Structures are given as structure tokens and as C-alpha cells.
Amino acid sequence: GESVGLHLPTLSVQEGDNSIINCAYSNSASDYFIWYKQESGKGPQFIIDIRSNMDKRQGQRVTVLLNKTVKHLSLQIAATQPGDSAVYFCAERYNFNKFYFGSGTKLNVKP
Amino acid sequence: SAVISQKPSRDICQRGTSLTIQCQVDSQVTMMFWYRQQPGQSLTLIATANQGSEATYESGFVIDKFPISRPNLTFSTLTVSNMSPEDSSIYLCSVQTSLEQFFGPGTRLTVL
Numbered sequence: 001g002e003s004v005g006l007h008l009p010t011l012s013v014q015e016g017d018n019s020i021i022n023c024a025y026s027n028s029a030s031d032y033f034i035w036y037k038q039e040s041g042k043g044p045q046f047i048i049d050i051r052s053n054m055d056k057r058q059g060q061r062v063t064v065l066l067n068k069t070v071k072h073l074s075l076q077i078a079a080t081q082p083g084d085s086a087v088y089f090c091a092e093r094y095n096f097n098k099f100y101f102g103s104g105t106k107l108n109v110k111p
Numbered sequence: 112s113a114v115i116s117q118k119p120s121r122d123i124c125q126r127g128t129s130l131t132i133q134c135q136v137d138s139q140v141t142m143m144f145w146y147r148q149q150p151g152q153s154l155t156l157i158a159t160a161n162q163g164s165e166a167t168y169e170s171g172f173v174i175d176k177f178p179i180s181r182p183n184l185t186f187s188t189l190t191v192s193n194m195s196p197e198d199s200s201i202y203l204c205s206v207q208t209s210l211e212q213f214f215g216p217g218t219r220l221t222v223l
Contacts, residue, residue, distance in 0.1 A: 008151055008152075034211075034212065036214075041216075041217075041219075042216055042217070043115075043203050043214035043215050043216045043217050044154070044203075044214045045214070046211055046212070046213065049211070089153055089154065091154075091212070097142055097159070097207055098144075098156060098159065099156070099212055100156065101153045101154040101155075102153060103152070103153045104152075104153045
């Protein structure tokens with residue numbers, strides 16, 4: 001297995017503020033990246049993806065930024081809502097169809 | 112998209128026993144994956160299961176411990192054999208359609 005992390009870092013934000021969740025990926029050959037949201041007791045849910053030939057991709061209230069120079073990925077959530085509270089994982093694809101997951105960040109939205 | 116169901120959703124098992132987890136997908140998919148998520152941690156790929164061939168296991172996982180079946184394009188099973196408390200985890204089934212990867216709800220296993 002690849003993923004590591006005994007304790008999830010937590011990001012606490014006020015409702016209505018913007019959130020930025022960061023992820024460092026491991027392999028410079030990775031060509032595709034996904035952000036997942038995992039709520040308690042559920043499987044990961046796809047949020048947004050980005051290919052390695054892009055730097056930025058926007059969805060509804062979410063933006064993913066990719067910096068290949070430093071192997072860094074970020075997820076920006078605009079106007080964060082209580083329903084955004086969850087654990088967020090980035091995943092990288094670097095071996096055909098295999099995805100490897102980052103350690104995750106817990107987002108806590110305060111009303 | 113793909114809708115994935117898993118059975119059981121959770122179980123409590125005794126040390127030394129085995130548990131088989133079922134994964135059902137609502138569409139035919141070539142590649143299915145099994146992941147483990149230990150408490151408070153991220154997801155770790157156990158193996159890739161393709162229909163008609165033996166599963167491919169990741170480093171640290173072996174077939175004797177985690178035998179997998181893939182009898183058709185919509186179904187797979189993962190068995191956790193000779194369980195110990197260290198096997199307590201959430202086990203997740205996943206499939207790929209084009210580029211997106213979808214996950215089942217997971218099976219929460221507790222080994223006493």
C-alpha cells in the first residue's frame with residue numbers, strides 16, 4: 001500500500017468563508033488527479049478532477065489547482081457550507097488505472 | 112456514473128475467522144478495485160480485480176490473506192481470512208468508468 005497518515009489534519013473555517021485544502025502528491029509521472037469528499041460512514045465521493053496538462057479547473061463552488069513543479073494540488077471551496085464538513089482526499093493516477101490517495105484533511109465548518 | 116453496493120455494511124468477527132465481502136455494481140465494468148481504510152487513515156489499494164483473470168495484489172497484500180473473486184463484470188468478492196484485530200478496517204470496493212473512479216459505501220469490519 002501507499003497511503004500514510006495516523007492523524008488527519010483538520011481545517012476549521014467559518015460558514016461562508018473560502019476553504020483551501022492542500023495535497024502533496026508523490027510521483028512526477030502522475031497524469032490525472034481527483035479530489036474526493038468522504039462523509040462519516042460513507043465511501044469517497046468524486047468532487048472534481050484535473051489532468052496533468054492543466055493548471056486549473058473550476059466546478060460549481062470548487063476549484064482545483066495543480067502545480068507540477070512542486071507536485072502540489074489544492075482544492076478551493078467557495079462560500080463553505082456546513083454540508084461541506086467532511087474528510088477530503090486527493091488521489092493521483094500514475095500506474096495506468098491505479099490511484100493512490102493522499103492522507104486526507106478533515107474540514108470542519110463552523111456555523 | 113456507477114452505483115455500487117456492498118454487503119455486509121458492517122460486521123463484528125472473532126479472531127481466526129474469515130469474512131467475505133460482496134460488491135455489486137449496477138453496470139458492467141472491466142476493472143474493480145478493493146481498498147482498505149484503517150481508522151483515521153487514508154485509502155490503501157489492496158488489489159485490482161479483472162474479470163477472467165487473477166487479481167493483482169499490491170505490495171503488502173497476498174492472495175492467501177485476501178482472496179478475491181470476480182465471476183462477472185458486475186460482481187466481486189473480497190475475503191479477509193484468518194482475521195486478527197489488525198484487520199479491523201473499512202473495506203471499500205471501487206470501479207472505474209472512463210476516467211472517473213467510484214466507490215461503494217464500504218464494509219466496516221471489527222475483529223475482536
